[in-house]
Each structure stands twice: as structure tokens, then as C-alpha cells.
Amino acid sequence: MRKRVVRACVRRASPSLCLRCIGSVPSPRPGTHPRRLRCASMVRPGAGTQRSTRSRSISMAQARRSIISTTRPDSASMSARMTSPEYPTxxxxxxxxxxxxASAAQHRLPEESVVLGDARGRVLGMDVRAPHxxxxxxxxxxxxxxxxxxxLPVEGERIFGLAGDVFAxxxxxxSVGAGQCVRITTGAPIPPGADTVVIKENVSVFGNGVVVRAGAKPGANVRAAGEDYAVGDLALAAGTPLGAAQLAVLAAFGIERVAVRRRPRIAVIxxxxxxxxxxxxxxFGQIHESNAVMLAALARExxxxxxxxxxxxxxPDALRAALLEGAADADVIITSxxxxxxxxxxxxxxxxxxGDIRFHKVRLKPGMPTLFGQIGACLCFGLPGNPVASAVTFRVFVHFALRAMLGVTTVxxxxxxxxxxxxxxxxxxxEFARCSLRTxxxxxxxxxxxxxxxxxxLRGLAETDALALLPEGEKEYQRGDVVTLWPG
Incomplete structure (x- = not known):
């Protein structure tokens, strides 16, 4: 009998695991197409992951792993196939x-070039080194x-001749010679011959003379060339989310366009x-649809x-058509x-x-029925229909997968x-328990x-500040016990 192999981390479950357990995984076998579907005619070429996209680890160190094998039932035994699914449950x-x-790492999104002004919130696609x-x-x-x-005077004071001005x-x-000084403003280049700046509050000026009192230190108030970055320094690593500070660094280097990961394309059903x-x-018996609105907003966030x-x-037929249509356009399908x-x-x-199912049902509250699979190169998350369970499982699984597909390295x-x-x-x-926080x-x-x-x-979801992770197993928690707050 053949065995189906699924990788699993043997470390203790914790929120920090999420971003430290992603390792490199093999590329698709030669001769296979990452978008090959059982209904390939319904999928437009080019949708989803480029075959040339290579997976990279975003972990700081390679996590230890174990191999978990589940036996695949003999195809001759139909009843065994129905009672023993070919995927973990x-x-x-x-x-x-x-x-x-492991699946998300195989679907690293391709790079694209954007102007710096449009790069906020994007994920850097390649290392940036200081060009100067x-x-x-x-x-x-x-x-x-x-x-x-x-x-500079060691004691008392000394009069310096004012040789001119230099502004930013x-x-x-x-140039500055012996016994001379030059008036200077913040950011202005240090004049030839000078190596120290005495702040204006500590001097007296009369005519072309400047009185400097003892106490100033040689080399004071000078920013050396390359003090922040030397030529060739790693300024920003691939996988860095670009916020205001990171954009400022790129702008300071005169970078006009930057390589970023393409945004994931999401279909919500x-x-x-x-x-x-x-x-x-x-x-009678109807409710207003809210899950698709919520999940689409979470995806954009x-x-x-x-x-x-x-x-x-x-x-079933309508669902099948919607899934195939979504797989043609999207990198990830989220159903509710x-x-x-x-x-x-x-x-x-x-x-x-x-397609294929990778797992169905997780020992999790809320979110027990969660399903994860794939249609061609499109990942598929089947989330529960209850709104809280849908929101929680998005944060736990989908948000995590999107970060991996974008190659985010920050932990x-x-x-x-x-x-x-x-x-x-x-x-x-x-269990992920909704909670309010106070300090x-x-x-x-x-x-x-x-x-x-x-x-x-929904009310509890709207009033939630955080999700507290309560690990597997029955337990009596006391007041003051420390719990982990799920990131994201």
C-alpha cells in the first residue's frame, strides 16, 4: 500500500511557531504544470503562481520536523475509502x-516593480543594499x-576669526584654517579643514570674531559620512513589509522603483x-449575508x-462552478x-x-470543521459558517498563509x-477565546x-480586543495565569 506523507512540526504549539516553521520545500516535479486542473479548460493561463517562482524559507533557523504518514486505502475497497479519507482529519x-x-511556501508570489509612492504596505521582493x-x-x-x-581652548576662551558661512x-x-571658523547650519557639509562643530548657544559673536569657551570636545556635533549605512550594507532584507520608515530609507538612497511581491488575489465565496x-x-428563515463582507475586509487588511x-x-453544481471560476482568477479561495x-x-x-484536500477538521474551538485544500495552484480554505469561527480561522490559517506566500520574514x-x-x-x-484587554x-x-x-x-466579535490561545487539554486556570495573545 502506498503512503501519503505530510510534514508536521514536532515543537510545542505556540504563536511564534507560525512564522518560524516555514522551511524550503521541493519545487513541483519536472513535467508537471502548477495550474493543471481536472477541468483545465476552465482555467485561464497565467492565473496563480508562476512556475518559476522558487520557495524560500522565512525562518530564522530551520525548525525540526517529523514525518507523519497516513495509510492510503486500497482503491479496491470502496467502503474503506469512504470511512478513511486520504487526508488528515x-x-x-x-x-x-x-x-x-508547506503548501504556502510552494506558492510564493512573483515579484513586480512599483513606484516608491505606491509601495506602502507591500512586501519587499529582494534585498536592498546601500548604493552609496x-x-x-x-x-x-x-x-x-x-x-x-x-x-579648542583647554581653559578660558579663545577668539576665532569668522571665515564665512555654509548652509544646507x-x-x-x-576652508577652515588655524584659528578660523565657519558659520554652519544643521545638515550642511563640514568645510574642508574642520572636524568639529560648536553649537551657537555656547559662543559669543562680535563682528568677524567668535568667542569659544572651554568645554567643547573635538569631533562634537559632526555626522560622519556612512555613519548610518556604508556602501554595500544590507539596508532592507527581502520579505520586509514596507512602512513609513522603510520607505524613507529607500527614498534616502534615491530609489525610485522597488521590487515587491505581487498582492495575493483572493476569491471569497x-x-x-x-x-x-x-x-x-x-x-422567513433568512439572514443578511455578512461573512463574505467580513472575509473580504480581512483579506484586504x-x-x-x-x-x-x-x-x-x-x-453542489453551483458550488463546483464557483470554485472553478475562482481558481481561474485567484491565488486563494476562501469559502464560508x-x-x-x-x-x-x-x-x-x-x-x-x-482538487485535493490537505486536511479537514482541526481540534480547535471555534473552527473545528475547517478544511484546507487546493485546486491546481489555487489554495482553498473552507471556513465554518458561524461568523466568529470564520473570523478566527481566517486569522489563524489564512492570514498566516498569505504572509508565507508574500515571503514575510519579520517575526x-x-x-x-x-x-x-x-x-x-x-x-x-x-481554544481561541475572545477577550478584552486592560492595563x-x-x-x-x-x-x-x-x-x-x-x-x-457577532457582538462579541466586534467588541474583541484579542484572541487568547488556550492550548489543548482540560485545565483549571487561576486568576493571574499568563495566556498568549494570538498575533495578527
Whole structure:
């Protein structure tokens, strides 16, 4: 019998695992096409990941891994196939994240060039090294007078002759000789012969004479050329998210365009016969659709472009068509609902017919029915239909996958808080509990878990400050116990 191999991390589950467990994985086998679907005619060429895109590790050090094998049932035994799926099920959070990490690393997004003004929030696609020193020349850190440090008085005071002025942006500067000084402004180049700046508040000026009192130090108030970056220094590493500070560094080097990872393209599909678009009246048993709106917003907050957002009835054919259409345009499909074991939950069966399922069901609360798979080169996340479970599993799995696809290398240490009240965790699954945060007068952060943790309660989701991770296993938590706050 053949065995299907899935990589899994053996380390203890923790939020920091998410960004440290992604390692390099093999490229697709020669002769295979990353977009080869069972219904290939419905997929436009070029959608999704370029075959030439190579995966890279974003971890600081290679994580230890174990190999988990699950036996594939004999194809002759149909009943065994139905009762024993060919993919992991009811797995732990750590193993689920490892499977997502391995798949996402194989789908690293290609680079594109954008002008610097459009690069905010993007992820740097390649290393940037300093093309010239920064600052490019020695300059003054203060307004004052540039002179030779060797001429400074050891005691008392000394009169220096004023040889001229130099201001920021000047194209030339007078030289400084023995016993001379030059008036200088912040940022102006240090004149030839000078190596020290005495601030203007510490001198007296009369005519062409400047009185400098003892106490100034040679070399003071001078920024050396290359003090910030020397030529060839690594200024920004590939995988760095570009914010205001990073854009300032690139601008200081005179970089006009920068290579960034293309934004992930996301298709959002909400399923359910009961869903009604906003603006339409509700009939019996109907609710206004909110999950697709929420998931699309979360995707945009994660740096993605939403290329499709739609609702589909609980119909296998309609769902199949929507998935194939999404796979043609998107890098990632996110569905909501239809993923559990009910009569109208068609996603597992439909997805297994047109793609592959990597896992189904995670020992997680909320989010037990979560499904992860792939249609060609398009990753597919089947999230639960309850809004809280949908939002939580997006943050835990989808946001994590998008960071890996973008090649993000920054690792934020997880935050922690102390429980404000005792808690008896009565189930074995890992749990993400919604909580409110406060900081007391001593600077200690406290987490108050919401009294109502129902996965269908939007109010609790809207009032949540953070998700507190409660690891697997029943446990009695005491007031003051430290819990981890999930990043993102």
C-alpha cells in the first residue's frame, strides 16, 4: 500500500511557531504544470503562481520536523475509502499550521516593480543594499560654528576669526584654517579643514570674531559620512513589509522603483440558501449575508486584492462552478459555510472531485470543521459558517498563509496577558477565546474573557480586543495565569 506523507512540526504549539516553521520545500516535479486542473479548460493561463517562482524559507533557523504518514486505502475497497479519507482529519493546531506552511511556501508570489509612492504596505521582493554612503558626506548635526578640534581652548576662551558661512544645500564651502571658523547650519557639509562643530548657544559673536569657551570636545556635533549605512550594507532584507520608515530609507538612497511581491488575489465565496444581500428585506428563515463582507475586509487588511466576492446556494453544481471560476482568477479561495457534516455541507465532496484536500477538521474551538485544500495552484480554505469561527480561522490559517506566500520574514514575538478571572477549560481542543484587554497602574496587562463565547455572536466579535490561545487539554486556570495573545 502506498503512503501519503505530510510534514508536521514536532515543537510545542505556540504563536511564534507560525512564522518560524516555514522551511524550503521541493519545487513541483519536472513535467508537471502548477495550474493543471481536472477541468483545465476552465482555467485561464497565467492565473496563480508562476512556475518559476522558487520557495524560500522565512525562518530564522530551520525548525525540526517529523514525518507523519497516513495509510492510503486500497482503491479496491470502496467502503474503506469512504470511512478513511486520504487526508488528515481531526488534527491538532500545530500540524494544521505546518501543512498550511508547506503548501504556502510552494506558492510564493512573483515579484513586480512599483513606484516608491505606491509601495506602502507591500512586501519587499529582494534585498536592498546601500548604493552609496548614508549620509553621503560629513555634515553638521547642529547649528553653530565649524572649526578645527585641535584649536579648542583647554581653559578660558579663545577668539576665532569668522571665515564665512555654509548652509544646507550649499554647492561649495570656504576652508577652515588655524584659528578660523565657519558659520554652519544643521545638515550642511563640514568645510574642508574642520572636524568639529560648536553649537551657537555656547559662543559669543562680535563682528568677524567668535568667542569659544572651554568645554567643547573635538569631533562634537559632526555626522560622519556612512555613519548610518556604508556602501554595500544590507539596508532592507527581502520579505520586509514596507512602512513609513522603510520607505524613507529607500527614498534616502534615491530609489525610485522597488521590487515587491505581487498582492495575493483572493476569491471569497459565502454559501447558504438562507443568505440575503444587504438592502433586501428578510423572509422567513433568512439572514443578511455578512461573512463574505467580513472575509473580504480581512483579506484586504492582510494586503490582498479581492478579485471576487459572491454568495452561492447550497447546491453542489453551483458550488463546483464557483470554485472553478475562482481558481481561474485567484491565488486563494476562501469559502464560508458548507464545510461540516450536514446534508447541505457539500464543500468536502465537491472539492475532492476537482482538487485535493490537505486536511479537514482541526481540534480547535471555534473552527473545528475547517478544511484546507487546493485546486491546481489555487489554495482553498473552507471556513465554518458561524461568523466568529470564520473570523478566527481566517486569522489563524489564512492570514498566516498569505504572509508565507508574500515571503514575510519579520517575526513578531507574541504578546501575553494575565487572566482577570479563573477559568475551567472543560474540553480537550485548543481554544481561541475572545477577550478584552486592560492595563493596570503597574503596567500589567489583563485579559477578561467574554462571558458569551458562542461562535455565532457577532457582538462579541466586534467588541474583541484579542484572541487568547488556550492550548489543548482540560485545565483549571487561576486568576493571574499568563495566556498568549494570538498575533495578527
Amino acid at each position: 481531526r488534527i491538532g493546531l500545530e500540524q494544521a499550521l505546518e501543512i498550511v506552511a 554612503p548614508l549620509p553621503p558626506f560629513a555634515n553638521s548635526a547642529m547649528d553653530g560654528f565649524a572649526l578645527r578640534g585641535a584649536d 544645500g550649499a554647492s561649495s564651502s570656504p 459565502a454559501t447558504g440558501n438562507e443568505l440575503v444581500p444587504a438592502g433586501q428585506p428578510l423572509g 492582510s494586503g490582498a486584492d479581492v478579485v471576487a466576492q459572491r454568495c452561492v446556494r447550497d447546491d 459555510g458548507g464545510v461540516s457534516a450536514g446534508e447541505a455541507d457539500h464543500l468536502p465532496r465537491v472539492l475532492s472531485g476537482i 513578531h514575538e507574541p504578546d501575553h496577558a494575565r487572566l482577570d478571572e479563573p477559568l475551567h477549560k472543560r474540553h480537550a481542543r485548543a 493596570d497602574g503597574d503596567g500589567v496587562r489583563w485579559a477578561t474573557l467574554h462571558a458569551k463565547q458562542g461562535s455565532g455572536m
